[in-house]
Amino acid sequence: xxxxxIDEKCSGCGLCEKSCPFGAISIKSREEVGxxxxxxxxxxxISEVCNLCGACVSACPFGAIVIEVEKKKEEIDLSQYKGVWxxxxxxxxxxxxxxxxxxxxxxxxxxxxxxxxxxVILGENLKEKVPELxxxxxxxxxxxxxxxxxxxxxxxxxxxxxxxxxxxKPEIILLGATTIGRAIASRISGRLRTGLTADCTGLDIDQxxxxxxxxxxxxxxxxxxxxxxxxxxxxxxxxxxxxxxALPDKDRKGEIIEEKLPDGIKLKTGFIDFVKDLTQTxxxxxxxxxxxxxxxxxxPDGFKVIExxxxxLGGAVGASRAAVDAGWIPYSHQVGQTGRTVCPKLYIAxxxxxxxxHLVGMQASDVIVAINKDPHAPIFKVATFGxxxxxxxxxxxxxxxxxxxxxQ
Amino acid sequence: MDVIVCIKQVPATTQVKINPVTNxxxxxxxxxxxxxxxxxxxxxxxxxxxxxxxxxxVISMGPPQAEAALREAISLGxxxxxxxxxxxxxxxxxxxxxxxxxxxxxxxxEFDLVICGKQAIDGDTAQVGPGxxxxxxxxxxxxxxxxxxxxxxxxxxxxxxxxxxQIVEMELPGIITVVKEINEPRLPSLxxxxxxxxxxxxxxxxxxxxxxxxxxxxxxxxxVVKRIFAPPQKPAGKILQGDIDAVSQELADELxxxxxx
Numbered sequence: 001x002x003x004x005x006i007d008e009k010c011s012g013c014g015l016c017e018k019s020c021p022f023g024a025i026s027i028k029s030r031e032e033v034g035x036x037x038x039x040x041x042x043x044x045x046i047s048e049v050c051n052l053c054g055a056c057v058s059a060c061p062f063g064a065i066v067i068e069v070e071k072k073k074e075e076i077d078l079s080q081y082k083g084v085w086x087x088x089x090x091x092x093x094x095x096x097x098x099x100x101x102x103x104x105x106x107x108x109x110x111x112x113x114x115x116x117x118x119x120v121i122l123g124e125n126l127k128e129k130v131p132e133l134x135x136x137x138x139x140x141x142x143x144x145x146x147x148x149x150x151x152x153x154x155x156x157x158x159x160x161x162x163x164x165x166x167x168x169k170p171e172i173i174l175l176g177a178t179t180i181g182r183a184i185a186s187r188i189s190g191r192l193r194t195g196l197t198a199d200c201t202g203l204d205i206d207q208x209x210x211x212x213x214x215x216x217x218x219x220x221x222x223x224x225x226x227x228x229x230x231x232x233x234x235x236x237x238x239x240x241x242x243x244x245x246a247l248p249d250k251d252r253k254g255e256i257i258e259e260k261l262p263d264g265i266k267l268k269t270g271f272i273d274f275v276k277d278l279t280q281t282x283x284x285x286x287x288x289x290x291x292x293x294x295x296x297x298x299x300p301d302g303f304k305v306i307e308x309x310x311x312x313l314g315g316a317v318g319a320s321r322a323a324v325d326a327g328w329i330p331y332s333h334q335v336g337q338t339g340r341t342v343c344p345k346l347y348i349a350x351x352x353x354x355x356x357x358h359l360v361g362m363q364a365s366d367v368i369v370a371i372n373k374d375p376h377a378p379i380f381k382v383a384t385f386g387x388x389x390x391x392x393x394x395x396x397x398x399x400x401x402x403x404x405x406x407x408q
Numbered sequence: 409m410d411v412i413v414c415i416k417q418v419p420a421t422t423q424v425k426i427n428p429v430t431n432x433x434x435x436x437x438x439x440x441x442x443x444x445x446x447x448x449x450x451x452x453x454x455x456x457x458x459x460x461x462x463x464x465x466v467i468s469m470g471p472p473q474a475e476a477a478l479r480e481a482i483s484l485g486x487x488x489x490x491x492x493x494x495x496x497x498x499x500x501x502x503x504x505x506x507x508x509x510x511x512x513x514x515x516x517x518e519f520d521l522v523i524c525g526k527q528a529i530d531g532d533t534a535q536v537g538p539g540x541x542x543x544x545x546x547x548x549x550x551x552x553x554x555x556x557x558x559x560x561x562x563x564x565x566x567x568x569x570x571x572x573x574q575i576v577e578m579e580l581p582g583i584i585t586v587v588k589e590i591n592e593p594r595l596p597s598l599x600x601x602x603x604x605x606x607x608x609x610x611x612x613x614x615x616x617x618x619x620x621x622x623x624x625x626x627x628x629x630x631x632v633v634k635r636i637f638a639p640p641q642k643p644a645g646k647i648l649q650g651d652i653d654a655v656s657q658e659l660a661d662e663l664x665x666x667x668x669x
Binding site for chain 2: 002019021022023047048049050051052053054055058091092151152154155158178179180182183184185186187189190191193194195196197198199212213216217218222223224225226227228229230231268269270271272273274275276277283285289313331337338345346366367368369370380381382383384385386387388389393394397398400401402404405406
């Protein structure tokens with residue numbers, strides 16, 4: 001392991017112990033561990049729980065903790081990798097919104113690196129879709145247009161994208177953190193033996209030209225910055241709605257490259273059918289406005305009020321785990337750690353207490369409104385606007401006020 | 409049907425918070441638990457074993473303390489538990505972790521299915537399941553909410569997608585990652601608890617697994633964490649006060665001002 005405490009520098013102050021997310025550091029008596037010091041009586045000891053995250057290194061005011069990065073055997077010539085790629089995704093014959101968001105961020109990164117922005121698209125009958133990718137920023141679009149790609153089959157995507165990346169050597173590949181993106185990204189990175197960072201909320205280029213990948217960890221309580229300095233391509237997935245979408249520019253020009261699926265792919269999974277979830281009238285992940293009901297809603301009937309407010313706003317209905325577990329509303333509406341993570345422009349939590357598992361699923365929303373009878377409910381801590389009152393009293397008034405404002 | 413379940417011991421996320429004043433982590437009494445999604449993987453593995461016969465083995469990579477998670481898995485009905493523990497595994501990212509788990513699965517040898525939870529709640533990456541599949545060149549279906557059929561060396565599963573579910577056929581041996589809709593995990597039985605206390609937990613290290621040393625731990629991990637910091641604090645919210653009519657109007661006006669409605 002590459003972490004160590006420099007005996008003579010450690011004062012035993014304990015700041016590292018507090019900073020460690022894994023509880024891997026303990027402060028011990030120097031006498032006990034046989035490391036006496038003329039001035040300091042205590043010393044930090046790092047156990048094998050250590051994950052080399054580096055939190056203690058930045059926390060230590062004395063520079064007493066170091067992580068030695070071991071040189072990898074095989075050095076890769078990074079300069080032969082060029083271009084930023086976005087893997088496009090389709091949703092019911094339309095290009096998925098996350099693709100436009102990745103094109104926007106990808107364009108910015110490509111400009112910073114003075115390179116091209118590429119986009120890979122897989123599917124059937126894609127002819128009319130391709131120009132939109134160019135209008136939204138792609139310089140080059142690699143198109144796999146094949147009846148076999150009509151429905152998503154993991155292996156076809158993994159084989160096609162991996163082989164293309166091996167040939168073209170992009171320096172960055174961005175994918176949506178969708179079911180499809182998450183299913184294939186890890187397999188492609190495994191194939192290419194390179195690094196992959198999930199669910200990035202920020203992407204930038206550092207002075208050395210590496211991709212800085214910022215992401216939340218521990219359910220959003222901590223942020224981490226991750227680099228992949230010695231391997232290429234640098235791969236990252238990004239959730240829908242984290243970045244703003246690229247706007248179309250009809251005059252943009254780009255190159256279209258027709259690709260063919262590699263020969264001899266052995267398929268061990270087969271697509272049988274796709275069943276649309278009809279209970280899910282509005283896709284929570286796509287909604288700009290979400291009105292959520294919690295335990296305070298009191299029962300299935302109470303959700304009618306939540307639905308009325310959602311309708312008045314043109315939004316979707318969400319639910320806390322308590323409401324779902326009570327059987328008041330189907331699971332597809334659940335927001336939170338074991339439900340969906342959402343980041344709408346407006347999130348209205350009605351009768352939701354705000355357990356941490358709920359907060360991590362919605363606290364990235366632009367504006368949060370909390371309506372709750374209990375002034376001490378944790379939901380108020382993350383709320384932009386709070387109303388301490390009974391939701392059944394507030395909502396009818398609120399609907400009227402919204403209609404009035406809208407009418408102006 | 410022989411099943412291998414991969415689990416991870418994680419800190420109960422709710423208890424890892426940042427002290428906004430000192431900007432340090434508060435982790436008093438941090439409790440370690442089996443990653444919640446992995447409980448569904450264990451349950452599904454045990455159910456398959458009960459239905460079709462065979463053996464359910466659970467593996468976990470982690471420090472010696474992770475043994476507690478493995479014992480809990482035994483109390484839930486798993487037959488055998490193996491801990492992959494070695495200081496050289498420290499600092500592993502998802503690529504190195506996938507490789508290490510794949511080595512252990514290879515060493516176990518005979519199996520029909522590997523089951524992982526959808527993702528771990530500490531990292532939330534969902535990368536290790538498909539990563540193992542790639543390393544072992546096995547078919548993989550993620551986010552499985554139902555196993556509807558097991559027949560003739562194949563399995564039909566339902567996979568959750570954003571707008572519905574895909575029905576997919578997969579050849580065995582293969583890998584699935586499961587979501588919480590798949591089952592309702594049981595509680596440990598008294599007999600299970602007794603068995604867990606007495607069970608022998610195998611411990612395998614890097615040389616037991618014949619790992620290539622530059623593919624494990626930090627040398628085998630292309631990604632490095634450069635720094636960790638507290639997320640920017642949101643400015644304190646505004647509590648709207650007054651009679652309900654006035655408050656509702658004020659809120660509607662604010663939302664209009666922000667360009668939301």
